[in-house]
Amino acid sequence: MQNIDLHNHSRISDGLLTPTELVALAAKNGVTTLALTDHDDVEGLAEARTAAAAVGIRLINGVEISVTWGNHTLHILGLNIDSLQADLVNGLQSVRQGRLERAQRISDELAKGGIEGALAGALRYAGNPNIVARPHFARYLVEQGVARDVPAVFKRFLVKGKMGYVKHRWADLGDAVAWIRAAGGVPVLAHPGRYEVGRASMDNLIDEFVAAGGQGLEVVTGSHTREQVERFAAHAAKRQLYASRGSDYHGPGESYFEPGKIPPLPLQCMPVWTAWGETQIQ
Ligand code: AMP
Ligand code: MN
Ligand code: MN
Numbered sequence: 001m002q003n004i005d006l007h008n009h010s011r012i013s014d015g016l017l018t019p020t021e022l023v024a025l026a027a028k029n030g031v032t033t034l035a036l037t038d039h040d041d042v043e044g045l046a047e048a049r050t051a052a053a054a055v056g057i058r059l060i061n062g063v064e065i066s067v068t069w070g071n072h073t074l075h076i077l078g079l080n081i082d083s084l085q086a087d088l089v090n091g092l093q094s095v096r097q098g099r100l101e102r103a104q105r106i107s108d109e110l111a112k113g114g115i116e117g118a119l120a121g122a123l124r125y126a127g128n129p130n131i132v133a134r135p136h137f138a139r140y141l142v143e144q145g146v147a148r149d150v151p152a153v154f155k156r157f158l159v160k161g162k163m164g165y166v167k168h169r170w171a172d173l174g175d176a177v178a179w180i181r182a183a184g185g186v187p188v189l190a191h192p193g194r195y196e197v198g199r200a201s202m203d204n205l206i207d208e209f210v211a212a213g214g215q216g217l218e219v220v221t222g223s224h225t226r227e228q229v230e231r232f233a234a235h236a237a238k239r240q241l242y243a244s245r246g247s248d249y250h251g252p253g254e255s256y257f258e259p260g261k262i263p264p265l266p267l268q269c270m271p272v273w274t275a276w277g278e279t280q281i282q
């Protein structure tokens with residue numbers, strides 16, 4: 001029985017576990033194929049590959065690229081990438097540079113609201129100084145006692161309209177998709193149910209993604225309701241796109257679903273892993 005989970009984070013981005021610890025947990029949970037998909041960085045893949053070989057599971061090289069589409073931030077998974085390919089490496093480098101500059105602006109905004117030292121505080125939680133993400137700020141805000149836990153921080157801080165939010169321009173959709181394709185990977189629109197776009201805009205978004213070279217939708221993911229699973233399975237079927245399955249695991253206490261503990265893909269789906277020769281349905 002296969003258990004394929006293609007969306008997971010480590011300390012190389014905003015996850016809490018090292019790549020080795022993540023692989024060990026996935027193996028314990030019965031995952032047979034795991035993708036490590038850190039935000040905007042592929043630095044964890046080498047360690048994950050060694051750990052996966054040691055416990056006898058298959059590792060798929062992945063990344064989750066931050067993209068700006070109109071007023072929206074989208075996340076595009078690149079699955080089964082050549083993580084050394086130059087276009088991808090250079091593109092991710094440019095996204096990471098933007099991240100550091102944004103982290104300084106987030107810190108400045110929090111300071112205006114009376115919360116000092118946030119950049120240094122967030123950096124203490126970041127496993128990789130090149131990827132300072134909002135969860136690192138959130139953990140620092142919990143430490144400072146301004147909220148009980150990370151989800152509570154995201155209700156009152158760091159999001160549109162709240163203290164500590166800053167606008168930022170990430171990669172262009174077409175560029176991110178092109179980097180993934182250049183690296184031989186499959187571009188998959190991550191957690192489409194999380195984007196606050198209406199039904200018509202969602203069709204436009206998927207159409208643009210496909211026109212740019214996008215090839216799959218993440219149908220089953222930790223944040224999708226059953227209704228969203230069915231809806232995005234239908235979107236994928238209508239356009240003959242691949243369907244992906246990934247927990248979007250970030251670590252103990254920060255995710256509802258552990259690696260491998262999410263539902264199977266609906267039967268009508270064309271699983272993305274068939275693109276690289278996995279033969280199992282689930
Ligand atoms: P960033 O890329 O720095 O904007 O950080 C985005 C990350 O913050 C996402 O990948 C999630 O891990 C986390 N995140 C975003 N919104 C929430 C939320 N409402 N609750 C908890 N975590 C969130
Ligand atoms: Mn994240
Ligand atoms: Mn995401």
Ligand code: MN
Nearest residue numbers: 007009064248
């Ligand atoms: Mn993710």
